[in-house]
Amino acid sequence: MIRPLQRLAGSATRRTVQSSSLRRLYATGAQTLPKSTSPIVSKLDFFNTVTGNGTTIPTYRVLDGAGQPLEGAELPEIDEAFARRLYEHMQLLPTLDNVLYNIQRQGKISFYYGEEATIIGSAAALENDDEVLGQYREMGVLLWRGFGLDKIMGQCFGNKEDTSGKGRQMPVHFGSPSHHFHTISSPLGTQIPQAAGVGYALRRDPNRRSKSIATCYFGEGAASEGDFHAGMMLASTIPSPTLYIARNNGFAISTPSSEQYYGDGIAARGPGYGIDTIRVDGNDVLAVINAVREARRRCLTQGRAVLVEAMSYRVGHHSTSDDSFAYRPRSEVEDRKRIDNPILRFRYFMESQGWWNAEAEDELKARLKADVMKAFKRSENLKRWELGELFTDVYGGEEPWNITEQRQELAGLLKKYGNAWEPWRKELAKFSDGGESLMKRA
Numbered sequence: 405m406i407r408p409l410q411r412l413a414g415s416a417t418r419r420t421v422q423s424s425s426l427r428r429l430y431a432t433g434a435q436t437l438p439k440s441t442s443p444i445v446s447k448l449d450f451f452n453t454v455t456g457n458g459t460t461i462p463t464y465r466v467l468d469g470a471g472q473p474l475e476g477a478e479l480p481e482i483d484e485a486f487a488r489r490l491y492e493h494m495q496l497l498p499t500l501d502n503v504l505y506n507i508q509r510q511g512k513i514s515f516y517y518g519e520e521a522t523i524i525g526s527a528a529a530l531e532n533d534d535e536v537l538g539q540y541r542e543m544g545v546l547l548w549r550g551f552g553l554d555k556i557m558g559q560c561f562g563n564k565e566d567t568s569g570k571g572r573q574m575p576v577h578f579g580s581p582s583h584h585f586h587t588i589s590s591p592l593g594t595q596i597p598q599a600a601g602v603g604y605a606l607r608r609d610p611n612r613r614s615k616s617i618a619t620c621y622f623g624e625g626a627a628s629e630g631d632f633h634a635g636m637m638l639a640s641t642i643p644s645p646t647l648y649i650a651r652n653n654g655f656a657i658s659t660p661s662s663e664q665y666y667g668d669g670i671a672a673r674g675p676g677y678g679i680d681t682i683r684v685d686g687n688d689v690l691a692v693i694n695a696v697r698e699a700r701r702r703c704l705t706q707g708r709a710v711l712v713e714a715m716s717y718r719v720g721h722h723s724t725s726d727d728s729f730a731y732r733p734r735s736e737v738e739d740r741k742r743i744d745n746p747i748l749r750f751r752y753f754m755e756s757q758g759w760w761n762a763e764a765e766d767e768l769k770a771r772l773k774a775d776v777m778k779a780f781k782r783s784e785n786l787k788r789w790e791l792g793e794l795f796t797d798v799y800g801g802e803e804p805w806n807i808t809e810q811r812q813e814l815a816g817l818l819k820k821y822g823n824a825w826e827p828w829r830k831e832l833a834k835f836s837d838g839g840e841s842l843m844k845r846a
């Protein structure tokens with residue numbers, strides 16, 4: 405009978421034999437452990453930064469705050485016409501923002517909000533038929549692709565110009581198959597794993613393989629959703645040409661990014677998934693163009709995902725239902741507008757090239773405002789879609805029984821209460837917030 409102690413001694417001997425044979429295997433260079441390129445170290449050392457030594461990931465920029473090239477920076481090759489096109493589109497966003505914001509205050513549409521150098525710079529660096537899956541601040545991509553102000557207004561009003569949404573979506577939830585712009589959905593983060601699927605579909609399509617990529621925009625707040633990690637995992641393990649652009653604008657409504665994550669932003673997560681990553685100054689339109697062009701090139705040549713984190717600051721309120729001065733000082737916003745304004749920075753650059761002056765600025769601002777107001781006035785009077793459209797376009801073939809039932813129920817309700825609706829809507833419009841607080845109480 406073997407006593408426990410002897411059994412232990414016996415297994416210890418076996419372990420010794422095993423480890424010496426392992427030692428021989430290692431000595432001959434044989435790989436017996438899961439594949440890894442990790443070097444072996446004998447120092448007990450924990451880490452929590454990507455770059456090591458406690459330093460954070462750098463931010464790539466080419467223009468300084470005064471619009472002058474940084475020493476050693478390579479600017480993208482752009483001519484005057486292209487620079488003007490960039491600048492006009494950047495200026496168009498705040499113009500639209502102001503008009504739509506004021507319309508909303510009169511209760512005409514639900515809400516609107518926007519951003520500039522990151523959106524226009526990235527749009528300019530993509531091909532117009534790259535698939536785009538946005539969050540809700542990427543209207544500039546559509547404008548860059550020629551979507552047009554009438555279509556923008558049409559979607560916000562839900563009128564007949566809104567040919568894909570047919571008034572069934574919230575304002576600024578655009579979608580346009582012909583512009584390769586997938587419909588925005590309100591739940592945060594859903595587009596992130598979907599984009600990995602779109603990228604994979606492109607890779608499998610013989611006509612689009614190595615030509616088109618999927619581009620996915622999201623905020624640093626959305627990156628806290630589980631869908632972010634699911635998307636990164638998918639794009640990294642089932643490789644696809646998917647470009648992730650994280651817009652880090654410092655706030656997710658009232659949550660500052662300092663409370664959103666404890667690590668080094670969103671960029672630090674890329675290497676964890678083996679994804680090529682860069683952090684770029686999102687207020688430097690030329691740096692964004694360079695970074696996104698190179699990211700796109702990598703997506704296509706490697707057939708793999710790339711992550712770009714664009715750093716900026718949300719100077720506007722989150723939306724028209726938000727008063728951001730409740731959670732950040734007005735002076736902070738004013739400072740950022742003054743010190744780090746993406747439009748102004750590019751204007752300084754244009755001026756230094758002799759491509760822009762005060763006269764051109766005045767002309768542009770007047771023209772953009774007139775264009776936006778014209779589109780707004782036209783849109784206001786256009787007919788809207790029938791309510792019955794609520795039930796179309798989801799199911800092909802015969803209408804399912806439950807949809808028929810819902811359609812009939814709505815018809816009954818409209819018959820009974822339809823007359824009460826119009827005055828109620830007018831009542832709501834009298835409120836400066838479009839009746840939102842009243843609805844909340846109801």
Ligand SMILES: Cc1ncc(C[n+]2csc(CCOP(=O)(O)OP(=O)(O)O)c2C)c(N)n1
Pocket residue numbers: 539541590591592593622623624625626627651653655656657718722
């Ligand atoms: C799953 C989900 N949770 C919460 C919300 C409410 N919500 C809408 S926008 C938003 C903030 C998003 O912030 P971020 O992703 O950083 O984008 P940003 O608005 O700053 O561009 C929140 C919490 C939502 N739409 N979906």
Ligand SMILES: [K+]
Pocket residue numbers: 623624625651652653654655656657
């Ligand atoms: K954000």
